[in-house]
Amino acid sequence: MDSTERGVFATRSPLRPNHIGLSIVQLVKIENGILTVKGIDVLDETPLLDIKPYIRNFDSVEDSLSGWMAASKDEVAKKRSDGRFK
Numbered sequence: 001m002d003s004t005e006r007g008v009f010a011t012r013s014p015l016r017p018n019h020i021g022l023s024i025v026q027l028v029k030i031e032n033g034i035l036t037v038k039g040i041d042v043l044d045e046t047p048l049l050d051i052k053p054y055i056r057n058f059d060s061v062e063d064s065l066s067g068w069m070a071a072s073k074d075e076v077a078k079k080r081s082d083g084r085f086k
Contacts, residue, residue, distance in 0.1 A: 024059060 025037040035051070071079075
């Protein structure tokens, strides 16, 4: 929203050299420089590359749908791993 040149991690743009996933998470605590979050949708030990504060005007996704997922919330809650991931 301005004309100043900025680095790729200084912006909120999803247009990056390599596509990365985005998750809106809850910050649980900060202790000794380590952030603990919940609600992130990644596999264990996946690096967290970039952190931005949640700004409702930019980050809220009102009326969003999980169009690729046919299961209901209740069906998803009952699913369990088949053991491939730890």
